[in-house]
Amino acid sequence: MKIVVSELIWEEGLQILSELGNVVYDASLWKQDLARELADADALVVRNQTRVTREMIQAAPRLKVIGRLGVGLDNIDLAAAREAGIPVVYARNANAISVAEYVFAAMLTFARRLEEATAHVKGGGWNRRFYTRMELYGKTLGLIGTGEIGTRLAHRAQAFGMKILGYDPFIPPYEVACTEFGVQLADLKTVLSQADFVSLHVPLNNATRNLINRETLSLMKPSAYLINTARGGVVNEEDLYNALREGKISGAALDVLAQEPPQDSPLFKLNNVILTPHIAGLTEEAQVKTSLLVAQEVVKILRGEPSSCVVR
Ligand SMILES: NC(=O)C1=CN([C@@H]2O[C@H](COP(=O)(O)OP(=O)(O)OC[C@H]3O[C@@H](n4cnc5c(N)ncnc54)[C@H](O)[C@@H]3O)[C@@H](O)[C@H]2O)C=CC1
Numbered sequence: 011m012k013i014v015v016s017e018l019i020w021e022e023g024l025q026i027l028s029e030l031g032n033v034v035y036d037a038s039l040w041k042q043d044l045a046r047e048l049a050d051a052d053a054l055v056v057r058n059q060t061r062v063t064r065e066m067i068q069a070a071p072r073l074k075v076i077g078r079l080g081v082g083l084d085n086i087d088l089a090a091a092r093e094a095g096i097p098v099v100y101a102r103n104a105n106a107i108s109v110a111e112y113v114f115a116a117m118l119t120f121a122r123r124l125e126e127a128t129a130h131v132k133g134g135g136w137n138r139r140f141y142t143r144m145e146l147y148g149k150t151l152g153l154i155g156t157g158e159i160g161t162r163l164a165h166r167a168q169a170f171g172m173k174i175l176g177y178d179p180f181i182p183p184y185e186v187a188c189t190e191f192g193v194q195l196a197d198l199k200t201v202l203s204q205a206d207f208v209s210l211h212v213p214l215n216n217a218t219r220n221l222i223n224r225e226t227l228s229l230m231k232p233s234a235y236l237i238n239t240a241r242g243g244v245v246n247e248e249d250l251y252n253a254l255r256e257g258k259i260s261g262a263a264l265d266v267l268a269q270e271p272p273q274d275s276p277l278f279k280l281n282n283v284i285l286t287p288h289i290a291g292l293t294e295e296a297q298v299k300t301s302l303l304v305a306q307e308v309v310k311i312l313r314g315e316p317s318s319c320v321v322r
């Protein structure tokens with residue numbers, strides 16, 4: 011068996027794959043001639059930077075499985091994989107807690123500004139009035155998408171005494187979790203207009219691309235913050251820039267951008283923006299879980315066994 015891993019994988023997963031076959035692993039393979047490697051490959055394992063196109067799938071006649079070391083599947087041509095009869099397995103729920111904790115870090119950063127206050131004190135300042143900020147207690151968190159991440163975030167927000175609103179037109183699989191964690195389901199307009207923090211947890215697809223745009227941003231309160239850990243394409247960045255610059259909303263934390271890594275962006279010039287390099291799911295714990303899960307599921311498929319992580 012030849013297993014090609016084109017992006018960063020943790021040792022724990024690599025070990026499992028190596029027991030089954032010959033692993034070709036290079037974390038920068040996604041930038042190179044991947045199609046050549048795939049000509050005789052039985053499995054391909056990727057993160058989010060490898061674009062698994064129809065052409066690439068067609069250039070891999072022996073391919074039996076695609077493993078995704080993560081959750082978002084917008085970088086894989088799922089229709090082409092389905093047509094070729096190649097199952098795609100992914101790390102469902104493996105990084106959800108990490109992303110939920112990242113959102114808390116962002117909300118608390120906006121609420122308390124500890125880094126800024128530290129710089130202020132180190133610079134000789136002691137302005138206690140200026141750094142009198144706000145509690146999360148009693149504030150409203152608006153979830154756009156109440157799946158694995160959204161419900162875990164709700165669980166944590168409930169412990170903070172936040173009110174939680176959720177918008178998700180496909181709710182049934184997560185209905186019980188929403189009830190348990192106090193999520194009141196509402197329409198998009200209600201969630202956007204009432205939330206103090208709006209957090210995005212939807213996949214990127216035709217229905218969610220540019221979901222946050224001039225019109226939807228205008229529904230948010232001027233005091234509200236937007237947090238995007240979903241995908242850059244869910245937010246129209248030009249409209250967001252204008253909303254932030256004009257004070258239509260108070261701030262944004264963006265872990266994901268339309269172009270990653272970004273070239274220069276006007277967002278860099280704004281003080282009310284937190285920017286991180288797509289790290290919400292990147293913790294040791296989540297990555298060990300992700301690598302183990304995906305490696306195990308890839309091996310199951312290669313052995314002809316059923317997998318519970320196949321994308322439907
Ligand atoms: N920044 C990071 O490191 C990470 C980012 N992600 C992103 O977060 C996304 C969500 O992840 P999970 O919660 O694990 O996925 P999930 O599949 O468990 O939940 C997604 C939810 O979005 C809902 N949804 C779909 N279309 C919608 C729409 N048009 N409007 C409102 N809701 C809609 C679905 O019904 C589902 O409940 C992933 O697709 C991925 O793009 C995921 C993990 C890490």
Ligand SMILES: O=C(O)CCC(=O)C(=O)O
Binds near residue numbers: 057079081082291
């Ligand atoms: O860990 C990564 O490389 C990306 C995580 C992510 O965005 C996902 O799981 O969808």
